[in-house]
Amino acid sequence: MMQEIKIVSKRFDIENSHTLEAVKTHGAYSWRDQLFEMTQDQIIEMIKQSGLRGKGGGGASAGDKWALMPLENEQKNILAVNCDESEPGTFKDRQIISKDPHLLIEGIICTCYAINANKAYIYIRGEYKQFQDILQNAIDEAYREGILGEKVLGDESFSLDVVIHRGAGAYICGEKSALLESMEGKRGHPRLKPHQKECEWYFGIPTLVNNVETIATVPFIIQNGADAYKAFGTEQSPGTLLFALSGHVATPGVYEVQFGTSMMEYINHYGGGIKNGKKLKAVIPGGASTKILTADEVQNAKLDYESMRALGSSLGTGGMIVMDEDTNMVEALKNLLEFYRHESCGQCTPCREGTGWVDTIIKNVLDGEASKDDLEKALEVSKTMNGQTICVFAPAASDVIDGFIHKFRDEFESYIQGGVS
Ligand SMILES: Cc1cc2nc3c(=O)[nH]c(=O)nc-3n(C[C@H](O)[C@H](O)[C@H](O)COP(=O)(O)O)c2cc1C
Incomplete structure (x- = not known):
């Protein structure tokens, strides 16, 4: 029997869980005193100790990333919450913002307090209009109740504004530096990475980018401590x-x-x-x-x-x-390749050309117009997409291509030999 553990989804089933009234009686914002009793360094250390890993795909240590934020600057830092969620098969963040938007606001307050920020942007996928409305209502409630704005939750020294920034429907804008370019009003192209680990920047201001679920996990840790979070999961993947x-x-x-x-x-x-x-x-x-x-x-x-x-x-x-067992793997790969071809931002040649090229080859396979050499060419092109680009979009696409063709090669070859109609 599987053990039910609810940290982020704990209030999803409450009636009207998207409203402040409903969640306040179920512990929302009740960590207030615990948060304000700690220093910024103590909170960052707690997040490190909890082993919390980013939930937007990379799984990097959240605490290590928070520790890159300058705390002494007179200029306040910025938090950018990544709610772009445009990848096929990924639809968890929208559960949080539609079922328990106040949990995200709680996480934003805890995070901004810890990293010395007084402004948070939530970058939301353009197609998520109905979820954006729910989130905006929750933000408005929080302002009305003195939870956001001046004197957050009654703390004299902490003010915080939360703004929703709507994306325009590009998967690449979920990549953290493309997201910041997009927020700056530019084309969503990933930035070159610095040689040393350093934080991201938004108009030159130090900025932390974290996924919705990462941020929504923070209140549990603040309230229950690092060990409570580490009690779940494995040693290296806690929670x-x-x-x-x-x-x-x-x-x-x-x-x-x-x-x-x-x-x-x-x-x-x-x-x-x-x-x-x-x-x-x-x-x-x-x-x-x-x-x-x-x-x-x-x-x-x-x-x-x-x-x-x-x-x-x-x-x-x-x-x-x-x-x-009935899934046609050639069609499944073709479907994914259309996505990659369409969503490549075009900045790097191996990605721009490679995604299109492999998509065309697999279309030819499906149409019975490809040879075995073409299949090898698809694998060769895929290899050139790995490790040659600014962001990991192309390497990920390359892994997908490799996985399908190597693991289900018979199916691809049966098209070439005319074995499947
Ligand atoms: C093409 C691409 C799309 C991405 N899309 C998202 C996304 O929609 N949401 C997200 O949180 N992270 C996305 N990421 C990962 C982000 O770049 C970044 O690592 C993440 O937002 C950091 O948050 P985390 O440390 O809390 O996971 C994407 C990365 C790539 C390469």
Whole structure:
């Protein structure tokens, strides 16, 4: 029997959970005194100790990133909350902002207090209009109740403004530096990375970029301590993640589980198993940009960063796409390639040209117009997309291409030999 743990989703089932009235009676903002009793350094140390890892795909230590923020500057820092969520298979952040927007506001207050910020932007995917409205209502409630604005929660020395910034529908704008370019009113192109670890910048102001779920986890840690969070999950992947489950399962949805949970148990318990009694064929484990796993690989797989890496894939955002025995892998790859081709920002040649080239080759495979050499060419082009670009969009696409063609090569070849109609 799986243990139910609810850290971020704890108030999702409360009636009217998107309103302040409903969540206030369930502990919202009750960590206030604990937060203001701590210094900024103490909070950052607590986040480090908790082992909280970024939940936007990379899994970097949140505390280490917070520690890069200058605390002594007279100029206040900025928090940018990443709610771009445009990757196929990833749909967890919208659960948070639609079901419990005050949890995100709580996390924003705790984070801004810790990193010396008095302004937070929530960069939201343009298509999330209805969720944006829910979030804006919650922000308005918070201003009316003295939770945001001057004297946050009655603290004389802390003011905070929260602004929603709507994206215009580009997947690349979820990449943290492209997001900041976009917020500055420019084209969403990723920036070159500095040689040394340093924080991001928005109009020259030190800025922290974190995912919605990362920020929404912070109030639990402030209120219950680092050890309480570490009590769940594994040593290197502590805590929980909201896993979005889609594809050929009986009950798709978003379910919070602790890291280290068995993937099969998760699919069977929450997803109700494979739909219509079919057999499992493959799983994309962490959103469309992670390498596909075969049914065999999934049998003993665990849902944590290290286990996924050991399988040559990654946990990404935890957006799991399940495929049954009837799934046509050539069509599935073609579908993903259309996405990559369309969403490449075009800044780097290997990405701009490579995504289009492989998409065309796989279209030819599907149309019965490709040779075995073409399949090799797809793999060769894919190789040139890895490690040659400013951001990890192209390397991720390359991993996806490799995974599909290498692991399901027979299917691709059967098209070439005219074996599948
Ligand atoms: C193409 C691309 C798209 C991304 N999209 C998102 C996104 O929608 N949301 C997100 O939080 N992180 C996204 N990321 C990761 C961000 O660059 C960044 O690592 C993350 O927002 C940091 O937050 P975290 O440390 O809390 O995970 C994306 C990265 C890439 C390369």
